[in-house]
Amino acid sequence: GQTPLAAGIAFAQKYNGTGEVTVCYLGDGAVNQGAFHESLNLAALWKLPVIYVIENNEYAMGTHQSRSSAGYPLVKRADGYDMAGITANGNDIDDVREKMWDAVQLARTESLPSLVEVKTYRYRGHSMSDPGNYRTKEEIAERKKESEPISLFKERLYKEKALTEKEYEEIEKEAVMEAEDAIAFAESSPEPEVATVFEDIFAPEDHCPGRPDRGVSSSDRKLAMAVLTMREALNQALSEEMERDERVILMGEEVAEYQGAYKVSSGLLQKFGAKRVLDTPISESGFSGLGVGAAMQGLRPVVEFMTWSFSMVAYDQIVNNAGAIRYMSGGQYSIPIVFRGSSGAGLQVGATHSHTPENWYANVPALTVITPAFPDDAKGLLKSAIRSNNPVCFIENEKLYGFKDEVPEGELLTTIGKARIRREGSQVTLIANSASTHVALASALQLEADGISAEVIDLRTIKPLDIPAILGSVAKTNRVVIVEENKPFAGWGAQVAFEIQNRSFDDLDAPIERVTGLDVPQPYARVLEQAVMPSAERVTEAAKKTLS
Structure with missing residues (x-):
């Protein structure tokens, strides 16, 4: 659903003090989606200048509202x-205008949201292929006779002597011509060139993405270094980017008062205030979609999931909105947003909290997927991600x-899309990411003890x-072992x-x-959990197999 986008657009308007109001139209069927309720809650909670307009035409495709909605009126x-x-x-055009004016004034003068139910009827089908066999022709004819809006407005203007039949005929003729001209234009326009299919996926980047020496090379120890945990490096990146750019905001569950479930946002509320560090309800679809809407208006939201396992609730917002809006709009919108949070197994948090989700999102053309393994990359890549004009x-x-590991002091921007050789070798290449990189490095030490030189990427x-x-x-090595915490398939x-x-x-x-991880849901028992995850011993065995 796109109702959360409207909340995000209104959030940005309020944040920037534009005085503008957002109006979001939806059908009577959409009021039963979770995203709708999450959006209303956020709009009311944060006092956003947004108006949600339900066009209640009684039918959601072919389902009458009496069979889909438990509460009336909507x-x-x-x-x-x-x-x-x-x-x-x-x-009734005048009633709609009057009621919408009230809602607009409420949003504009008091920054308060409202829900407007516009009661009407759908005379045509849901689409051109709609057979319409879910209602009778008599029902449609009766409703047209008693409430068709153009006819009602026309008759009222006749009675008030504000319109003559001749004037109406001219207006109708102009409207028909305008519609026919539009159809003719569409039918006569050429089909798009096939080559344009690759346009408007990514927004142009306007910053230097990183130091050359942070690319494919061994670790550079010539720079002044500080020893930081991954948590501290991430916190430093957030703090520096929020200080640098007031468009950067942080939102998510427990990021403010609680300072983050993993304390990554420690001290940020005190430093930047509640306007820019926002605790959200437990409504991942709502607040992630709100972040997308805010990004469409030029803010740079960092949206934290307490765990990426919970991002499945927000999959629609990440994939269909963040991942597609620029393309669907022909490049009119950029979505500079970062979704971040914890992932992975190994700490006995069970099957529903242990997912490693990079494969879910790597399949989406417009999404960049980053998985840091060391504190310096966590800092440098997060800063580059926040400055990116893409999701x-x-x-x-x-x-x-x-x-803990060394992190260069001062400004650190790491190039997105560049691997790093963590250990050079000549006989076998171990390719890994995130925590699996450390498994590969441990295996490289085991292999070294057996006289085998392993390179770790x-x-x-x-x-x-x-x-x-x-x-x-x-x-260089002619042999490869790929180490991945995820399940093997796809x-x-x-x-x-x-x-x-x-x-x-x-x-x-x-x-x-x-x-890889074994193809089973993640167990809770420690001995079982360790058994299904990649281990240095399994990697070493695989490497030796390539050399046998």
Whole structure:
């Protein structure tokens, strides 16, 4: 649903003090979606200048409202959110104008939302292919006779001597000509060029994405360093970007008063205030969609999921809105938004809290997917993600929040889409991301003890993949093991294997090996959880298999 977008647009209007009002139209069927209720709650809670207009034409496609909605009238749903509920006769233009004026004034002068139910009737089908067999022709004829709005307005103007029949005929003739001209224009226009299918997926970037030395290279230790945990590095990135750009806001469950479920937002509420650091209700669809709407208006929201497992509730907002609006609008909108939060298994949080979701979102063309493994990349990549003009899924691993390592002091922007060689080697390449990078590094030490030289590539970004870095290493070692915490089917590792086989088959001296999580829901018991996850021992065994 797109009702949360309207709340986000209104949020940005209020944030920027424009005095504008957002109006969101929806049908009577949409009032039963969770996103609708989440949007109303957020609009009322944050006092947003938005008007939700229900065009109640009695039918949601072919389902009459009596078979889909339990409460009448629909406007009563405003009562649950302590917001104004207004009813208008949708067949009376003056009544609609008067009631909408009241709603606009409420939004503009008091920054309060309202729900307007406009009662009308749908005379035509839901679409051109609608057979209409769910109602009788007699029903339609009767409703047209008693309440068709153009006829009612015309007769009233006749009685008031404000319109003559001749004038009406001229108006109707002009309207028909305008419609026919539009149809003719559409039918005579050329089909789009096939090459344009790749346009308007990404917005142009307008910042330098990173230092050259943060790309495919070993760690640079010449810079002044500070030792930070991943948590501290992320916090530093958020603080620096919020200080640099007042358009950057942070929202999510427990990010303000509680300072984040993993304390990533510690101190940010005190530093930047409640206008920019916002606790949300438990309504992922609502607040993620609100973030998308705010991004459409030029803000740069950072939306935190307490865990990426909960992002499934917001999948529609991330994929269909953040991931498609620029394309659907022909490039009229950019969506500079970052979705971030914890992910991964290994800490006994059960099957519903242990997902590693990069594969879900890497399949969406317009989304960038980042999975940092070290504190320096967590900071540098998050800063670059916030400055990006495109939507980013920034997927942190819960096990790594306390991991410490050196982070360069001062401004740090890391190039998005570049892998990093964490350990150089000559006999086998271990390709990993996020927490699996540390598994691969542990395996490399085991292999070294057995006289085997392993190169470890930390992908850092899953979408886009750094194909040149991968192929360059394969050309050197001629053997590959892919390490992925995710399940094996349709994982990013399968894509990497395809790219290698398709582009560098002649460089391979052995079949590609994959070490993944086992294809089962994540167990809770520690011994079972560890058994299904990639381990250094499994990676070492796979590497030796390529050398046998």
